[in-house]
Amino acid sequence: MYKVLLVEDERMIREGLKTLIEKGTSGFAVMAEAENGKEALHYLRTEMPDLIVTDIRMREVDGLALIGKIREMYEELPIVIISGYGDFHYAQKALKYKVSDYLLKPIDRLELVSTLAKIRQVLDRKKNVREEESSVDGSHREERQIIRKVKAFIHDHLDGDLRLQTLAESVHLNPIYLSQLFKTETGENVSDYITQVRMKRAKQLLHETSLKVYDIARLVGYQSSKHFMLVFKKEVGMTPGSYRDLAGSEDL
Known part of the structure; x- marks a missing residue:
């Protein structure tokens, strides 16, 4: 599509x-x-x-x-x-x-x-x-390595600055070229991938800790807890509080 x-x-x-x-x-x-x-x-x-x-x-x-x-x-x-x-x-x-x-x-x-x-x-x-x-063996080895580095940087800096400019600087590339390369290699946009990783980490923290929602929001890179809750509900289908309650009940 x-x-x-x-x-x-x-x-x-x-x-x-x-x-x-x-x-x-x-x-x-x-x-x-x-x-x-x-x-x-x-x-x-x-x-x-x-x-x-x-x-x-x-x-x-x-x-x-x-x-x-x-x-x-x-x-x-x-x-x-x-x-x-x-x-x-x-x-x-x-x-x-x-x-x-x-x-x-x-x-x-x-x-x-x-x-x-x-x-x-x-x-x-x-x-x-x-x-x-x-499909040609070895033709995109370097590009794949770059994408692996970018993904690793994202995972290591979830609570920090993950703007495209910052990611590009981490691998010494032009931001627009990195955006194109990331989509070509992964089939998705950089921002979508960042959101997925942040939501996965947020769900883990909601399930495994008793941290407040606003603390979890900051730990996964959202300065505004309100914005975090809106994104979480859109991506997960429920509020952070509801997800925590559901995850807790499944452990019983």
Whole structure:
């Protein structure tokens, strides 16, 4: 399943686009949403989607400025522009950044399906090439070693600074390259892996100690216990307190 970052400042339009992408097409899922270009750039500094679908006119950082920044980070990342303005001047500027397509609102479902089908073919070809290259003995030894080092650093510094910049410095790599490498080698984003490790450690501490929830939050890298509890409930399906009660009852 290819992951999509959806950037649109109108909530109802964004929800409609998400439904079209996930139910009207095959092989794509909206992994994240942003209301404007500024939010999208913040997300892209630590994550790498497979496709970006963005409006062209938004507050703070508009679509064209966003695309320019994206191209500085990810040269070949597919981008689909969506706009309510049939302004060829904007289309020309968008094409300069090598966008995959330029669609006008209201979105024609068949046109969107056709566009995403073409993009999926390109992504499938690139994925097959990566898989073939990775099957060659020894071809990715160094990359795998780097990822092992990054994972070890994460496990050893759960209560510390695990920003992408910090992880990249630990293995002397560019942050954007490390993000791409980690996803290529593991199939998941760095932040998702960090969250999984932190939640696993949190569950262990809840089960094996009587520490307060706010102490456990700090030990696994969350300065805000409220944020920790929100993430824990989202990832585990229950609050830390409920998990502790359940784990304790299973020991009886």
